[in-house]
């Protein structure tokens with residue numbers, strides 16, 4: 038696998054024909070010497086015809102080193118074309134070389150960790166290498182069924198893992214060096230925590246014996262384990278090869294049980310390469326479904342049946358229970374409020390599907406609210422509560438339901454089976470349709486939202502071109518705020534929004550991970566000019582790994598949101614919100630990406646059509662825009678019930 042800086046190692050391959058399928062060599066170069074190939078002293082590349090290289094022998098080629106190309110810059114990605122995920126070999130733990138006893142193999146810590154990851158279904162690691170993790174990368178090199186996607190900054194690796202986890206609903210991994218590498222990735226880890234996303238980070242450490250002594254080793258950071266423990270719920274250090282499989286298994290269990298979320302495993306620089314007998318690594322047994330409190334379900338079903346005006350509120354924890362939420366909503370004729378992480382659970386075409394502003398109105402009228410995998414943050418902290426509204430919570434985290442106010446009932450566990458039980462209990466329930474009422478109310482609310490006309494025009498263009506199963510990745514930008522309120526979303530896991538961290542700059546790299554993990558659907562990332570430059574260096578990653586992400590970047594030469602607040606609420610004292618920008622089209626093109634500038638929703642539609650056809654290269658579409666109307670009156674809304 039290709040790994041290394043040009044022009045040193047350009048490829049390592051078991052088959053020479055894998056090499057250089059995409060190497061573009063300048064026509065002026067005729068021949069160059071390749072060293073490091075046993076039984077083969079010379080290696081020629083047909084430069085003019087840009088043919089794959091031919092070798093005089095393919096015996097035992099492990100690595101190809103190109104010398105004498107110091108002045109040559111690669112024109113495009115080097116190395117073998119990574120197979121599409123569908124073409125990847127079946128995941129299998131790498132075979133161990135030496136068996137010391139039945140079921141026990143001698144392995145390095147790194148080898149055992151990688152084997153355990155693949156046994157848990159991990160086929161990709163997003164990563165940025167460094168000396169602390171060299172043995173880990175060597176183990177990745179040797180392993181089957183797992184590929185390494187290297188990024189240009191640690192935040193890119195971590196956000197890519199997050200995006201892949203959000204888009205697939207499955208655990209993903211990333212690896213970085215300790216100290217600065219960990220901290221560079223920390224905003225993404227924090228976001229993964231806030232979004233309950235199963236992201237496993239493998240973080241290097243200084244030498245085991247030096248930890249905690251403050252000597253000042255490369256990348257040393259005071260109490261790294263303590264810092265990590267504040268960021269995630271499960272973390273551990275692998276202290277011996279034999280511990281690796283069990284700790285990996287513990288991390289996966291922790292990421293999936295209770296409230297899901299990220300986990301971290303640390304390993305010292307001198308431990309990754311240590312060998313010892315390691316117990317056989319078996320794929321994990323499926324976790325038994327958590328027990329469901331049938332009495333509590335029966336009680337909740339009765340309360341729901343008795344409710345006159347029930348409202349369902351869904352969050353990220355309902356994304357895998359879309360069918361059940363839809364069925365329950367129909368049975369109860371209950372509107373479903375989804376904002377940010379809850380969008381897509383009930384198809385926006387259903388008149389019962391609402392976002393914040395109409396949701397707030399309905400909250401004001403409801404006598405029963407069923408919260409599913411949602412913190413109910415806006416309703417409980419902003420819209421108010423009184424004794425006429427009773428609340429039922431469905432949540433994987435036993436501590437969540439009572440955090441703000443004790444609910445009438447709490448059903449703890451996975452939303453899907455719990456809702457299935459509720460549906461069964463309510464199967465004979467009948468209610469008059471609220472379709473006509475909801476259609477009318479939706480139309481009325483839409484009229485109010487028409488105030489956001491410039492944003493709506495662009496969102497309509499996006500929706501018209503992005504297929505139903507295409508993934509929209511939100512950002513902290515004007516179009517994003519509007520999208521959360523009114524972009525129609527048709528399927529779960531197709532609207533990725535950063536949750537309560539709402540951290541500017543998450544979008545592009547997260548979308549890159551989503552597109553990498555879901556090559557079968559188009560992924561569209563929106564950004565402002567401010568947010569885009571947080572991780573736009575990862576355009577190089579998109580080129581290197583051929584990730585065909587489409588970015589629509591709305592350029593107002595400002596941290597527009599901040600500027601508008603300064604204009605409107607701080608007497609026009611505008612500070613630190615104007616931006617000097619590059620020529621974004623030329624900037625993207627300089628990476629090799631496709632790029633164009635459009636000035637209207639119509640032009641955006643045409644550009645998106647072109648972009649979604651490209652499946653091998655990223656596209657940047659820049660949209661120069663002016664100031665946009667504020668969305669905040671539809672987001673931070675006053676109380677509708679209860680007193681202070």
Ligand SMILES: Cc1ncc(C[n+]2csc(CCOP(=O)(O)OP(=O)(O)O)c2C)c(N)n1
Pocket residue numbers: 513514515516539540541542564565566567568569591593595596597598599
């Ligand atoms: C990590 C982080 N830093 C700062 C902010 C504060 N913030 C919110 S919106 C914004 C400006 C966004 O600018 P841009 O991406 O250009 O979008 P625009 O508002 O111009 O549409 C800033 C700085 C934030 N949300 N997250």
Ligand SMILES: [Mg+2]
Pocket residue numbers: 565566567591592593594595596597598
């Ligand atoms: Mg801006």
